[in-house]
Amino acid sequence: MIIDLRSDTVTVPCANMKEAMFNAKIGDDVFGDDQSVNQLEAYGASLFGMEDAIYCPSGTMTNQIAIKINSNAPGELICDELSHVYKYEGGGIGFNSGLATKLLQGNCGRLTAQQIEKAINPDDIHFPESQFVSLENTCNKGGGTIYELEEIKKIRQLCTNKNLTFHLDGARVFNAIVAANYSAHDLGQQFDTISVCLSKGLGAPVGSLLLGTKQDIKKARRIRKLFGGGMRQAGFIAEAGMYALKNNINRLSEDHARAKELGKTLEGLSYVKAVLPVYTNIVVFEVEDHIDLNEILNLMAAKNLKAVAFGPQQIRLVTHLNFTDEMLTESIKILTSISI
Numbered sequence: 549m550i551i552d553l554r555s556d557t558v559t560v561p562c563a564n565m566k567e568a569m570f571n572a573k574i575g576d577d578v579f580g581d582d583q584s585v586n587q588l589e590a591y592g593a594s595l596f597g598m599e600d601a602i603y604c605p606s607g608t609m610t611n612q613i614a615i616k617i618n619s620n621a622p623g624e625l626i627c628d629e630l631s632h633v634y635k636y637e638g639g640g641i642g643f644n645s646g647l648a649t650k651l652l653q654g655n656c657g658r659l660t661a662q663q664i665e666k667a668i669n670p671d672d673i674h675f676p677e678s679q680f681v682s683l684e685n686t687c688n689k690g691g692g693t694i695y696e697l698e699e700i701k702k703i704r705q706l707c708t709n710k711n712l713t714f715h716l717d718g719a720r721v722f723n724a725i726v727a728a729n730y731s732a733h734d735l736g737q738q739f740d741t742i743s744v745c746l747s748k749g750l751g752a753p754v755g756s757l758l759l760g761t762k763q764d765i766k767k768a769r770r771i772r773k774l775f776g777g778g779m780r781q782a783g784f785i786a787e788a789g790m791y792a793l794k795n796n797i798n799r800l801s802e803d804h805a806r807a808k809e810l811g812k813t814l815e816g817l818s819y820v821k822a823v824l825p826v827y828t829n830i831v832v833f834e835v836e837d838h839i840d841l842n843e844i845l846n847l848m849a850a851k852n853l854k855a856v857a858f859g860p861q862q863i864r865l866v867t868h869l870n871f872t873d874e875m876l877t878e879s880i881k882i883l884t885s886i887s888i
């Protein structure tokens with residue numbers, strides 16, 4: 549048994565998802581003819597109560613399109629220093645949209661309205677104009693942390709007052725929704741644009757949705773084509789996304805429960821210095837200073853438990869829909885048996 553906890557992107561489609569893919573109502577989506585893609589976009593938008601949506605190959609593309617369509621270089625984007633849009637998208641904010649980035653130090657990836665307000669540049673020709681605020685919920689690098697709806701509402705108000713676009717990188721937004729006391733509609737009311745990954749915890753093989761107003765999504769179609777993301781008979785993969793949205797949201801709570809179990813196990817182990825609080829499906833732990841991180845990873849891998857380095861002394865484990873209770877039991881055995 550190989551247990552792969554490197555990411556929630558490693559899942560493979562189940563038989564029912566494959567059947568849904570096989571029965572896709574395909575057409576050329578660049579001509580707007582793919583019914584499966586059209587249905588996925590309409591359904592995704594309706595889940596959040598937003599006007600429209602566009603299906604893209606990746607979450608990087610949906611984030612980058614969102615930034616591109618609602619910015620006007622020269623200008624500045626404000627985000628947490630741990631944000632995926634900044635750290636893991638290859639410098640796309642500058643390259644694709646020509647914006648400067650102002651990085652703030654939040655609480656495990658979460659910003660407050662107060663912090664953002666202080667970061668907005670005054671109307672002075674020396675400074676790039678503050679144009680765009682991006683939040684991440686859950687925050688990957690923060691350890692799967694969740695925003696409170698109240699804070700999001702305050703930031704919304706601030707963005708409205710200061711005429712800033714408010715974007716959510718919701719690659720794992722359903723993990724947040726399942727764990728918190730708000731709904732997709734609640735979030736849809738707050739943000740101008742939301743990016744949602746279908747290929748993370750939801751278990752589809754490919755794809756992300758960008759949600760927004762009809763006008764925004766019309767602009768997004770132009771940029772998606774420019775970025776090379778116009779796909780033809782994409783209905784096959786869109787059906788997997790639709791299946792994921794219809795079947796795999798509520799079960800995310802199982803991933804969260806298993807992640808908590810892993811966190812609890814790690815807390816008692818001699819080679820573990822600290823475990824970040826477990827909020828959703830991400831477990832981050834720090835190994836003791838004198839221990840070589842790669843040695844631990846190799847010992848885990850030798851017992852068929854895969855994880856990734858997440859910082860100088862940090863390891864990340866991500867639970868997902870192919871991680872069963874049987875695998876949880878085995879993982880706990882493996883982690884406990886390691887001695888170094």
Ligand SMILES: *Cc1c(COP(=O)(O)O)cnc(C)c1O
Pocket residue numbers: 605606607608609611632633684686687688717719720745748756
């Ligand atoms: C995975 C991820 C993305 C998008 O990644 P792709 O691999 O391009 O689909 C964006 N934001 C966060 C927080 C992510 O974890």
